[in-house]
Amino acid sequence: MSKGLITRDLRVAVEGKEILKGIDLTVEPGRVHALMGPNGSGKSTLAFTMAGHPGYTVTGGSVTLDGEELLDLPPEKRAQAGLFLSFQYPAAIPGVTVANFIRTARQAVRPGDLAPAKFRQLVFEKLDTLDMDPAFLGRYVNDGFSGGEKKRLEMLQMAIIGPKYAILDETDSGLDVDALQAVGKSVQALRASDEGKDTGFLVITHYPRILQHLPADVVHVLIDGRIVKTGGPELAQQIEREGYDGIRDEVAAAGV
Amino acid sequence: MFAPTAAGLDAAVAVLANAGERSGGVLDADERRAALTRYETAMLPGGRPSRGWRHDYAKLRFDELRYTSDRVAIPESTGALVHRGATVLTAPGSVVSDSRVTVLPLADAARDERFRALIPALDEGAQADKFAALATAFQNCGAFVHVPAGVVLDTPIQLVFAQAEPYADAIFPRIVVVLGEGARATVLERQIGEGAGLVCGVVSAQLGANAELDYAAIQQLGEEARVLMYRSAHTGAAAKVRWHLAELGATLARTVLGTHLEAGGADTECDALFFNTGFQHVELTTNTEHAVGNTHSSTIVRTAAADRGQGRFFGNITIRPHAHGSDASLRDDALLLSRRAHIDSVPALAIAANDVSAYHGATVGSLDQDALFYAASRGIARPDAVRMVALAFFEPAIARFPGDALREEIRTALDDKIDAATEIDA
Numbered sequence: 050m051s052k053g054l055i056t057r058d059l060r061v062a063v064e065g066k067e068i069l070k071g072i073d074l075t076v077e078p079g080r081v082h083a084l085m086g087p088n089g090s091g092k093s094t095l096a097f098t099m100a101g102h103p104g105y106t107v108t109g110g111s112v113t114l115d116g117e118e119l120l121d122l123p124p125e126k127r128a129q130a131g132l133f134l135s136f137q138y139p140a141a142i143p144g145v146t147v148a149n150f151i152r153t154a155r156q157a158v159r160p161g162d163l164a165p166a167k168f169r170q171l172v173f174e175k176l177d178t179l180d181m182d183p184a185f186l187g188r189y190v191n192d193g194f195s196g197g198e199k200k201r202l203e204m205l206q207m208a209i210i211g212p213k214y215a216i217l218d219e220t221d222s223g224l225d226v227d228a229l230q231a232v233g234k235s236v237q238a239l240r241a242s243d244e245g246k247d248t249g250f251l252v253i254t255h256y257p258r259i260l261q262h263l264p265a266d267v268v269h270v271l272i273d274g275r276i277v278k279t280g281g282p283e284l285a286q287q288i289e290r291e292g293y294d295g296i297r298d299e300v301a302a303a304g305v
Numbered sequence: 306m307f308a309p310t311a312a313g314l315d316a317a318v319a320v321l322a323n324a325g326e327r328s329g330g331v332l333d334a335d336e337r338r339a340a341l342t343r344y345e346t347a348m349l350p351g352g353r354p355s356r357g358w359r360h361d362y363a364k365l366r367f368d369e370l371r372y373t374s375d376r377v378a379i380p381e382s383t384g385a386l387v388h389r390g391a392t393v394l395t396a397p398g399s400v401v402s403d404s405r406v407t408v409l410p411l412a413d414a415a416r417d418e419r420f421r422a423l424i425p426a427l428d429e430g431a432q433a434d435k436f437a438a439l440a441t442a443f444q445n446c447g448a449f450v451h452v453p454a455g456v457v458l459d460t461p462i463q464l465v466f467a468q469a470e471p472y473a474d475a476i477f478p479r480i481v482v483v484l485g486e487g488a489r490a491t492v493l494e495r496q497i498g499e500g501a502g503l504v505c506g507v508v509s510a511q512l513g514a515n516a517e518l519d520y521a522a523i524q525q526l527g528e529e530a531r532v533l534m535y536r537s538a539h540t541g542a543a544a545k546v547r548w549h550l551a552e553l554g555a556t557l558a559r560t561v562l563g564t565h566l567e568a569g570g571a572d573t574e575c576d577a578l579f580f581n582t583g584f585q586h587v588e589l590t591t592n593t594e595h596a597v598g599n600t601h602s603s604t605i606v607r608t609a610a611a612d613r614g615q616g617r618f619f620g621n622i623t624i625r626p627h628a629h630g631s632d633a634s635l636r637d638d639a640l641l642l643s644r645r646a647h648i649d650s651v652p653a654l655a656i657a658a659n660d661v662s663a664y665h666g667a668t669v670g671s672l673d674q675d676a677l678f679y680a681a682s683r684g685i686a687r688p689d690a691v692r693m694v695a696l697a698f699f700e701p702a703i704a705r706f707p708g709d710a711l712r713e714e715i716r717t718a719l720d721d722k723i724d725a726a727t728e729i730d731a
Contacts, residue, residue, distance in 0.1 A: 100682050128684035140679040144697025150683070153693070157684035189700075206683065 051116050053077045054099070054132070054214040054249055059110035061091075061098045068094045070274040071110065076214060078247040079240075081263065083285060085254055086271035087293045092253045093137065095271070096218040100134040101127050114214060129158050131213030135203040135220050141191040147202065148172075148186040151209050158210050175208040178238045179231055196223035197231075204235035211244035216251045221259035233262025257285040270296050307372040307475040307503075309439055314341050317443050321374050329374045329393060329446035331415040331479070332427055340431045340441035347435035350559070350590075360557065360586040360615065365531075370475040370503055374445040376410065385463035386410070390474035390502070391446040400463070405456050406490070408464075411447030411479055423451055423483050429509045430535040434561055437535035440477045440505045447479035447506075450492060454485030454513060461491040461521075461708070468500030468530055478506035484516035486541070491519040491707050496554075501529035508536035512544035514568070519707045521549040522560075525718060528583060530555045537563035543570035549706045552579035552587045553718050563592040566600035575604040576705040580719055581614025581646070582726040590619040595631040598658070606637040607702040609695065610646035611726040620652040620665065628658045635665040640698050642672065642691075643728035672730060691730045692723050 054076040061069040068091045076082045086092050098105045099112055101124035112119045119127050142150065155168065163171065176183055179201055191199050200220055207215055220232055239245035252263060260268075260282065268284040269276045272293065277300045278284065288296065307313060314337055321330035332340075349362045375392040382396040386408050393410045400408035407420065414420040427444070430437030448464045466478060482492055496504055504526070512518055524532055532555050538546040552558045564573040579587040593602045608616050622633045639648040652665040672694055680690035696719055706712050723729065 102678055123687070124678060124681035125684050125686050125690075128682055134682050136679065136682075140673065140675040142673075142676045142679070142694060142697055144700030145693055150680075150693075153685055153689070154683035157686070157689075189697075210683070 060108045076249040081250040083265035091274045133212035133215040135217045137219040143192040197228040307370040344438035387465040407451040414449035436533040443477040450482045452488040452490045458490040461493040468498035474502040480508040482510040486513035489517040494522045496524040499527035504532040510538035514541040526554040531557040540571040542568035545572040548575040550577040559588040569599040572601045576702040578702045581610040587616045595624040595628045598630040604635045609640040611642035611729045615647045617649040624656045626657040629660045631661040637667040639669040
């Protein structure tokens with residue numbers, strides 16, 4: 050069985066237009082991969098396709114999680130298999146409290162593994178780590194939340210569920226420095242825990258700054274639906290200096 | 306047998322006369338005949354239904370309904386005033402523990418000098434509504450609630466109207482609630498039971514200055530029952546009436562809710578919900594009148610339909626001339642849970658004063674697919690996600706119902722309706 054969140058020659062279309070043109074990517078357990086690229090490159094398409102959003106049509110290739118083919122599974126089964134998506138724009142569910150939602154989610158992914166008192170303890174621990182007021186638990190999911198609050202709730206859910214692989218889709222968008230630090234802190238806390246020490250991360254971002262709080266082991270650059278370059282953290286620094294145009298020029302010169 | 310005709314009324318009057326002291330009737334024959342005339346001449350409510358509408362008031366049938374009026378003594382108090390059909394069950398002791406508060410069968414109050422003067426005109430609503438006129442003509446049971454000035458009652462007053470199988474009873478209750486100055490109380494009216502009868506009644510509430518009334522009406526009748534209710538309140542200065550309506554049963558349920566803000570500082574809130582499944586039809590009309598200025602109203606309505614359920618909501622706000630400083634809001638949201646469900650939403654504002662704040666908003670939609678995908682991305686299976694999102698839809702209305710126990714009861718009833726629905730998310 051191949052460990053990892055692996056895409057092989059993944060091709061995806063939206064409303065008949067091909068967006069991803071053959072993506073090969075492997076996120077190993079316990080490693081952080083960053084996927085960077087300009088607007089419209091297909092970053093969120095990759096995230097939503099992996100999570101099973103019905104608006105994206107897979108026209109070729111595969112996505113496996115520790116050897117299990119995900120493309121045959123509905124979204125909830127992919128989550129139950131260990132995949133977590135932190136949304137760039139999380140949906141609001143007025144009327145459903147945060148407490149109810151995270152309890153239901155934990156139960157769906159890890160049924161019956163924690164007695165209620167232990168679960169409660171876990172929740173309060175994670176709230177503390179994220180510097181979140183317990184009053185959050187009584188609010189309706191993402192209803193009237195600021196951008197920072199929404200991202201904190203995504204991190205809280207990730208911490209409670211403890212997935213095998215987490216995709217963070219532009220988690221840094223709209224966040225100030227404090228909120229970014231909280232995101233970084235949350236991921237590090239998960240990686241330091243028993244449940245999360247082998248969690249693999251795919252951090253999807255436009256800008257390099259989140260990687261200051263969440264250092265990546267590997268950086269990929271996605272342009273026009275293809276991964277055109279892969280490297281170490283220094284690649285993010287190159288993007289900071291030269292922008293994506295610099296990468297485009299380099300790729301064009303190399304005839305890729 | 307019951308018939309809404311002159312001959313039927315004569316027969317009903319004879320039934321009431323034969324019951325003697327056991328009768329629940331409080332109007333004389335002339336008052337009833339006048340009400341029947343108004344019923345016969347009044348227009349059918351609601352206007353022309355939209356295409357695909359299944360229900361037609363012109364085709365309402367009344368045959369096979371039993372008309373009675375009676376009382377039976379039971380050995381122990383139930384903590385509520387209970388009617389089984391049109392028979393009131395009387396028990397030793399008082400319905401409420403506070404001896405200053407009166408809860409009686411309406412007929413008993415009407416015969417008691419201490420309370421007769423407190424009972425408002427018994428043709429309330431008959432001029433305004435066809436079925437309120439019918440309820441007046443055939444009134445055969447009811448309740449009287451009096452909370453004197455300054456009395457604050459912590460526990461709800463329960464009025465229970467039960468349709469008992471195998472009978473199909475025609476019940477025409479009149480409920481009168483009178484709160485004195487500064488009084489506060491909660492009244493919980495329950496319509497329950499599996500019988501295939503008809504409930505057609507009127508509720509009249511009078512609030513003195515600074516009084517506060519929470520009136521909750523929970524309808525969970527059987528799937529063959531029909532219920533037509535007219536409820537109204539008149540408020541004194543700075544009085545507040547909060548209506549909480551849940552229509553969960555019956556094949557046909559029609560409610561007209563009228564609130565008249567007649568003195569400065571008066572305030573009303575209405576939270577209403579209905580959830581139609583099977584072939585149920587629910588119609589709700591709210592009429593909020595700002596008769597004077599410096600009055601406030603807030604209406605939240607949440608309606609949903611699954612299977613082939615149909616519903617209509619008419620939300621009317623009227624601000625009279627010189628009612629400056631009125632503040633009115635009306636929010637109606639409808640959720641269609643199956644392709645063959647149907648809900649009409651008709652809000653309306655009639656404003657005849659300057660310097661007012663008046664808002665209305667209405668939505669009709671289906672399940673939020675983004676919310677469902679979000680739940681699925683957390684491992685929540687689709688049927689569970691649909692249940693979660695559908696139940697959550699009602700929360701803004703449920704949250705304003707009085708008491709945790711009642712709110713949980715409503716949530717459980719809605720959950721049971723989702724289980725019983727055969728076409729949902731379809």
